[in-house]
Amino acid sequence: MTGDRPLELVALEMFLLVLLGPLVTGLIQKLKARLQCRQGAGILQPYRDLTKLFHKGTVQADTASGFFRSIPVLVLAATVAAGALVPVVRMGPPAFPLGDAVMLLGLFALARFLTAIGALDAGGAFGGMGASREMTVAPLVEPVLMMVVFSTALAAGTTELGALAAHRGTSWFLAWGAADFLGFAAMLVLLPAETGRIPVDNPDTHLELTMLHEGMLLEHSGPGLGCMVLASHTRQIVTLGLVAALFFPAGPVGGTGATGFLLGAASFAAKVLVLAIYLALVESSYAKLRLFRVPQYLGVGFVCALMALALRIL
């Protein structure tokens, strides 16, 4: 397998994702603002928000249990750990096995489960509402996402993301079959759901009608909230990295040293940029769906994923 990634590179990539996560959010916000003919905040705004949060004190609900304080820590840790499983600047499996796509989805699910637990802890109706809705949408997204992963994995014979990317190689655009197009279409449907954006969720409001993820964060404050927000930035960029690894892992293969690293980072940035523009466009051109329309919306993704799988196997 080409380009075995040493563990220091994996760690470097992981922290790179954490550092760049807020930038992607800032970029999407800026793009949305421009599309809506607003000036919008600068793309560095999420960093300013995070700095502000980490400088604040904490107010905690008096009904919350001892688990509440550790929830943001664990959520952030699980999300960042998922970041270690995505190839960023170089393809190929890591030098020592860590985890595969199933593990990545599992770590995301762990973070989501803990977030829901934290939301129920304070004992307010909003937290419960957010948790209930999030835990309704998640089980519907997960199987479809798993099917998309499988549709690619069946071609490569592995679910390890680095190896998957390496199998697709640099000339991916020549080798895309019908199954890849359908799988990618399914992924585009799932992407807003997995990153918590319109038409499934709305990250900009705390309005009761729209709240899924935001509803669960209401009782967190100060550095705790900072951890939760950083975790959702990280989750977004890791999800985009997953899409890139599954469908267009173009990047210099085997290029070691500083040039290889920089080229890889640049190509990763370009891919993430394209997906971020897609998310901003979708958010600006659609309205949020009613909660009970979401299963039908995800159904479109399911059908695409099913057809992708069928084409791959039959």
Added chain:
Amino acid sequence: MNLGSGPNLMVACYAAGACSCLLARWSGRLALGVAHLAALAGAVAGLRVSLGVLLGAPGRTLTQPIPDLFPFARLSLSVDGLSAYFLLVISLVAVAAALYGPAYLRAHSPDAGPARQAAQALALNVFLGCMALVCCAGDALTFLLTWEGMTLASYVLVVSDDRDGENARAGLLYMVMAHGGTALLIVAFLALTERAGAFDFAALRIAASGLDGMTRTTLFFLALGGFATKAGVVPLHVWLPRAHPAAPSHVSALMSGVMLKVAIYGILRFGFDLLAPAAGPLPSSWGWVVLAVGTVSAVLGVLYALQQHDLKRLLAFHSVENIGIILIGVGLAMILWRQEGASGALAAVALTAALLHTVNHAAFKGLLFLGAGNVLAGTHVRNIEELGGLARRMPWTAGLFLLGAVAISALPPLNGFVSEWLTFQALLGGASRFPGPAGLVIVLSAAMLALTGGLAAACFAKAFGVTFLGRPRTPHAEHATEAPPTMIAAMAWLGTLCVALGVAPGYAMRLLDAPTAELLDGATASAVVTARGPLVLSTALMPPGANATAISMTMVAALLIALTAMAWVLRRGVRRAVPRTAPTWTCGMIPTARFDYTATAFAKPLRLVFEALYHPRREVTRETAGTPYVVQRIHYAGEVVDLAETQIYHRVEREISALSQAIRARSTGSIYGYIGFVLGTLFVALLLVGVIYG
């Protein structure tokens, strides 16, 4: 000490425990104490036997004759790798149950009379002993006798807990279903013993090798029906969510965590050993049927669990789900076994996944049932809507329950994830091996498994959140106290297993070597799954890329710990101020427990999404004061039906009732009429015999 005496020692311990019921004449509490102590000793003896066989020389079988009780059959115990593995699972949970039992029974039913205590002391030991002996049985008769003993003892335990009608009805349903299943098993066994002329498994194996395909498949499905009833496979599961919660909690842990696994043992013993053809793959219908019922059970089990608000009942439905997951692995192993090409390794992955999920489910389901027992003993309430806020009152119970919840939801880094990961890998490999519709079925089964995992997480977010978090909703919850140390210790033992099997599963693979090698003619778990050392789990999905996918639970756990430490520093913030506390924001109203999300509300979106499967009933009535604008009171009643119950069982019940009514209309009460019927039947029977044999 010689291992050969191990089974005797184990049986002696359980027998002594059973005899301790005589002590109840003097003191019921003493009887229970001695019974649980003996059960603990029996479990430890069982652990010793099973580890001795599993870690001993490969292919070793421990055989032990039993004194001849019947003139027509030789009885014996025979502990091979498969038996030893299931004995290990039983003994691991039995240790926890024996530790847990005395304090629980004291706290939960302090006013129990000596008769009840004697019955519990007797039944617990008979139950444990019979479960262990079913797995160690070396012949059909021992198997059936201990199987029946297991059913009867567990029935006694189910009806022993509270003296209300609900338990008795649950027990009756359990009795009927269990005996229906046992009847199928007896037919399957008798068909073999008739041909073999003997009862021991070795003779049955030889007799089965001469069977033609049709008979072989019929016998397998008879046995599968019998075992599936015991395992609680959909649609034969209806007794399970009633009977398991009715028993005392440590017995629920045994029934859900272990007794169902005895049925899995039976399926493996029949499918891969007794009925397997001497060469060539198993008939393809076996594996596909097992895979299909496994998938359906997994999805329906978790969907129904989601709508349960009785904590123990919810857990019981999750057992249906997990048995389904185990059967997915078993079915896949049956499909892939002895297929041409490199399927041997893949079958081993599938079987490893199933066997690993067996011990994993025993650990986390045992843990969760014991946690539910702590809640029950502390509050005397099973309905989670009446609980809440227990995490501040029972912190140890809450922490351990959360651990079990993460494990059962198949979330890394705990053990549930490991076996589901292996199942996913096996399914993916299977799909690539069968191009065409068959492969698509396998991949859909994988998608259903992913759905199951997601729904389980939703269910346990609900169960844990509504029970342990927020504010107490009733005085029961408000006055709850932490459970005594022995009960916590029993939970901690199972919690440790969950963590160990999750973080370092590679070391447990050695224990799976003997059963996998025996069943699959040589391909061992550790050779396939831990080919790259105990820290790495790897599978070969396709022949060219050997060991193509590899993960390391240990590395991921270490990464999580390191990142948690870093995030903790971040969490303390720049100012490091002491957190202030304030009431939860409820839009300016005074927060009360009624602001907490209830379990019904939490599960409502999924209830609507899966409406077609639930047929939810909802009745809302308003009491108004004259004008519709002044509402005085609102009554809400909601219910979700089990489709299997309404669509199958109620229909059958109606048909049987209608038939009985029809027969009753014919019964005139005249003795001549009845004699006429008897003679007529005799005539027809003789005629049939004459036609067939004449």
